[in-house]
Amino acid sequence: MSTAWTSRYAQRTKGIKSSAIRELLKLTHRPEVISFAGGLPASDLFPTNRFRMTCCKVLEQQPHLALQYGATEGYEPLREVVARHIAGYGIKARSENVLITSGSQQALDLIGKLLLNPGERVLVEAPTYLGALQAFSVYGADCVSVPSDDNGLCSDLLEAPLRSGPKFMYVLPNFQNPAGTTLSAGRRHQLVLLADSYGIPIIEDDPYGQLRYEGEHLPPLVALDRENLRRDSGYSIGNVIYLSTFSKTLAPGLRLGWIVAPPEVISKLVQFKQGADLHTSTFVQRVAYEAARDNFLNEHVKLIRRVYRERRDMMLDALQQFFPPEVTWTRPMGGLFLWVTLPAGMNAQKLFDAALRENVAFVPGDSFYAPNGHQDDARRHLRLNFSAAPPARSAKAFAA
Amino acid sequence: MSTAWTSRYAQRTKGIKSSAIRELLKLTHRPEVISFAGGLPASDLFPTNRFRMTCCKVLEQQPHLALQYGATEGYEPLREVVARHIAGYGIKARSENVLITSGSQQALDLIGKLLLNPGERVLVEAPTYLGALQAFSVYGADCVSVPSDDNGLCSDLLEAPLRSGPKFMYVLPNFQNPAGTTLSAGRRHQLVLLADSYGIPIIEDDPYGQLRYEGEHLPPLVALDRENLRRDSGYSIGNVIYLSTFSKTLAPGLRLGWIVAPPEVISKLVQFKQGADLHTSTFVQRVAYEAARDNFLNEHVKLIRRVYRERRDMMLDALQQFFPPEVTWTRPMGGLFLWVTLPAGMNAQKLFDAALRENVAFVPGDSFYAPNGHQDDARRHLRLNFSAAPPARSAKAFAA
Numbered sequence: 001m002s003t004a005w006t007s008r009y010a011q012r013t014k015g016i017k018s019s020a021i022r023e024l025l026k027l028t029h030r031p032e033v034i035s036f037a038g039g040l041p042a043s044d045l046f047p048t049n050r051f052r053m054t055c056c057k058v059l060e061q062q063p064h065l066a067l068q069y070g071a072t073e074g075y076e077p078l079r080e081v082v083a084r085h086i087a088g089y090g091i092k093a094r095s096e097n098v099l100i101t102s103g104s105q106q107a108l109d110l111i112g113k114l115l116l117n118p119g120e121r122v123l124v125e126a127p128t129y130l131g132a133l134q135a136f137s138v139y140g141a142d143c144v145s146v147p148s149d150d151n152g153l154c155s156d157l158l159e160a161p162l163r164s165g166p167k168f169m170y171v172l173p174n175f176q177n178p179a180g181t182t183l184s185a186g187r188r189h190q191l192v193l194l195a196d197s198y199g200i201p202i203i204e205d206d207p208y209g210q211l212r213y214e215g216e217h218l219p220p221l222v223a224l225d226r227e228n229l230r231r232d233s234g235y236s237i238g239n240v241i242y243l244s245t246f247s248k249t250l251a252p253g254l255r256l257g258w259i260v261a262p263p264e265v266i267s268k269l270v271q272f273k274q275g276a277d278l279h280t281s282t283f284v285q286r287v288a289y290e291a292a293r294d295n296f297l298n299e300h301v302k303l304i305r306r307v308y309r310e311r312r313d314m315m316l317d318a319l320q321q322f323f324p325p326e327v328t329w330t331r332p333m334g335g336l337f338l339w340v341t342l343p344a345g346m347n348a349q350k351l352f353d354a355a356l357r358e359n360v361a362f363v364p365g366d367s368f369y370a371p372n373g374h375q376d377d378a379r380r381h382l383r384l385n386f387s388a389a390p391p392a393r394s395a396k397a398f399a400a
Numbered sequence: 401m402s403t404a405w406t407s408r409y410a411q412r413t414k415g416i417k418s419s420a421i422r423e424l425l426k427l428t429h430r431p432e433v434i435s436f437a438g439g440l441p442a443s444d445l446f447p448t449n450r451f452r453m454t455c456c457k458v459l460e461q462q463p464h465l466a467l468q469y470g471a472t473e474g475y476e477p478l479r480e481v482v483a484r485h486i487a488g489y490g491i492k493a494r495s496e497n498v499l500i501t502s503g504s505q506q507a508l509d510l511i512g513k514l515l516l517n518p519g520e521r522v523l524v525e526a527p528t529y530l531g532a533l534q535a536f537s538v539y540g541a542d543c544v545s546v547p548s549d550d551n552g553l554c555s556d557l558l559e560a561p562l563r564s565g566p567k568f569m570y571v572l573p574n575f576q577n578p579a580g581t582t583l584s585a586g587r588r589h590q591l592v593l594l595a596d597s598y599g600i601p602i603i604e605d606d607p608y609g610q611l612r613y614e615g616e617h618l619p620p621l622v623a624l625d626r627e628n629l630r631r632d633s634g635y636s637i638g639n640v641i642y643l644s645t646f647s648k649t650l651a652p653g654l655r656l657g658w659i660v661a662p663p664e665v666i667s668k669l670v671q672f673k674q675g676a677d678l679h680t681s682t683f684v685q686r687v688a689y690e691a692a693r694d695n696f697l698n699e700h701v702k703l704i705r706r707v708y709r710e711r712r713d714m715m716l717d718a719l720q721q722f723f724p725p726e727v728t729w730t731r732p733m734g735g736l737f738l739w740v741t742l743p744a745g746m747n748a749q750k751l752f753d754a755a756l757r758e759n760v761a762f763v764p765g766d767s768f769y770a771p772n773g774h775q776d777d778a779r780r781h782l783r784l785n786f787s788a789a790p791p792a793r794s795a796k797a798f799a800a
Binding site for chain 1 (some may be wrong): 439440441443444446447450451452455456459460463464465466467468469470502503505506508509513531534536537540563647651653654655672674675676677678679680681682683684
């Protein structure tokens with residue numbers, strides 16, 4: 001009977017809080033709602049024709065391999081494509097440094113599985129990516145917030161938290177989700193040096209770094225770590241594990257991300273991944289490889305940057321035009337999101353309820369904080385996504 | 401430097417033993433080796449043309465949805481296809497009882513995540529599926545073996561293990577991996593009644609149940625549980641969680657499995673899956689849905705049964721012809737594997753070394769036992785796969 005599990009076993013199962021965003025997004029799925037709530041890439045930019053071509057190619061040329069079980073590490077040519085691709089962003093890696101994951105959410109899960117024991121601390125930004133809080137909390141982590149401002153994580157406030165003995169630090173340096181902020185060059189150096197001196201590894205999550213709309217690319221933490229600290233000249237990597245994804249460049253529906261780490265870390269993660277899902281779809285990996293190759297990925301990223309830049313500018317203009325002067329917001333140089341701060345005393349949840357009555361949706365900011373992290377301040381914020389909605393719909397929403 | 405992780409963090413990371421099979425399979429990948437070692441479905445039976453057609457259809461008709469983020473529970477029409485499909489095997493379920501997973505390996509991982517705390521016991525068959533031992537051990541489970549014979553798990557030896565307070569029992573009733581045995585009808589009833597009376601849930605793993613080559617389909621534990629125990633007439637399910645997969649019927653490279661459970665269990669698993677990989681590839685789910693629909697899956701399963709039955713029979717004939725009379729083996733009524741027992745004192749690992757010199761490979765049996773489970777006996781066994789190798793190659797291998 002349906003009560004068997006709840007009465008017998010449910011009280012013996014581990015707790016996990018349901019995602020507030022998950023429930024909220026259900027409200028925003030009605031077609032009449034103009035939603036700035038999700039973190040969706042623009043589906044009108046998906047390279048559909050390219051995928052159709054590459055699906056046919058993969059199924060014509062090597063169907064027996066593309067549909068069979070595969071290596072846990074990932075499809076070797078795709079690992080090589082990733083290694084070459086990130087070289088363009090300043091990261092030296094070989095395919096042996098790359099593990100293909102089922103989206104970068106799985107990367108977070110595997111890192112939690114590898115490194116975390118119940119009660120251990122993880123340093124996170126305030127605010128930070130909700131999915132990371134979820135992934136780490138499953139392993140009993142105590143996520144501890146470090147303040148951030150318009151230049152990202154406040155690295156001058158890091159010494160005390162680092163001294164408290166966290167297992168690792170989790171940082172999104174580029175066009176952060178949810179804040180849209182970018183960690184400044186000076187703070188990157190400081191962060192890498194401090195983490196190294198305290199022996200605390202850094203998990204660098206970089207889903208958006210390829211989507212920069214202005215300014216110069218800043219060196220990733222994983223590259224600074226090796227350069228600053230004169231790590232040896234090989235391809236192995238030091239104190240930083242780097243994560244990224246094809247979700248924001250090719251398509252999220254593929255569920256393809258990757259981890260860059262020293263070979264001995266990759267080898268341990270491979271063992272955990274084997275227990276978690278054996279391997280990521282061989283078919284999807286081959287389709288992505290064929291789609292990305294011959295410089296298509298780089299050219300496609302240029303197109304995405306052009307379109308998203310326009311959408312960001314349109315949203316910034318609309319905010320300027322329609323929001324009262326007491327409201328402030330970040331001005332992201334890339335990525336998918338910006339972060340709005342309401343005047344003291346205002347509550348983003350109440351604004352959400354009012355906006356939804358006008359068929360406009362966003363995410364109230366308090367979901368993006370670790371449980372102990374700045375809850376009062378959290379209620380004044382909201383996250384807006386500018387990648388998904390075409391400008392015409394957005395303009396209408398702001399006017400309403 | 402490359403030693404940073406090993407010196408600083410590796411000793412602080414959780415241990416997991418490397419899969420023996422993983423290392424072994426590397427040896428068997430040379431093209432000249434005739435391998436009975438893997439658990440590979442026959443790639444010559446993959447419905448490649450069907451997939452090519454459905455990929456095009458999905459990318460033509462709804463590319464914006466097929467490539468976008470999707471629901472954690474799975475693609476609703478695919479959940480409905482699964483519910484209808486398993487109805488043909490005696491399982492009443494609605495789509496709300498079905499969670500789509502990234503292969504059924506992920507189902508094992510999510511169940512471990514939901515139910516297990518370090519040191520808790522899980523009852524498993526001796527021998528059992530290696531991947532389940534791996535998945536549960538990550539969560540600190542103590543897997544305790546219950547003996548099995550030619551009729552599957554010895555249910556008359558279950559009372560003492562059940563009294564020892566395990567968290568759940570893990571069983572493969574049909575054409576078991578690795579033994580190829582099938583749990584008899586009488587034992588199924590006994591098992592379900594005992595588990596219910598001790599309040600111990602059953603995880604029923606059924607990747608092969610659709611591939612029966614002779615005899616009548618036996619009722620799944622999940623169906624007996626409801627019938628025998630007069631669970632209420634709705635679609636919710638009681639004391640058994642049922643797992644299966646498209647890996648052995650459509651293709652393993654898709655990485656698509658499913659969990660059937662009461663809605664309140666599904667709802668908890670969904671929360672854990674969200675933290676693990678957000679959701680399984682929307683694209684692959686839609687391709688599988690379009691491939692499976694209109695009765696294609698059932699027709700294709702009939703073809704697989706015909707071909708695998710021939711391959712099984714060929715292997716049984718070859719064993720009869722070439723193996724000495726002191727060697728015995730199971731005669732599986734379905735699935736992919738059979739299980740060979742060498743005379744007392746013989747060691748399957750030594751036979752493996754000798755066979756590999758003749759370019760023939762299999763898996764020595766000791767990998768398939770829980771750490772405390774019957775290790776001496778384990779060395780006398782080996783697992784042979786009959787689905788992957790076409791008969792002509794197999795005959796050559798046995799003759800050698």
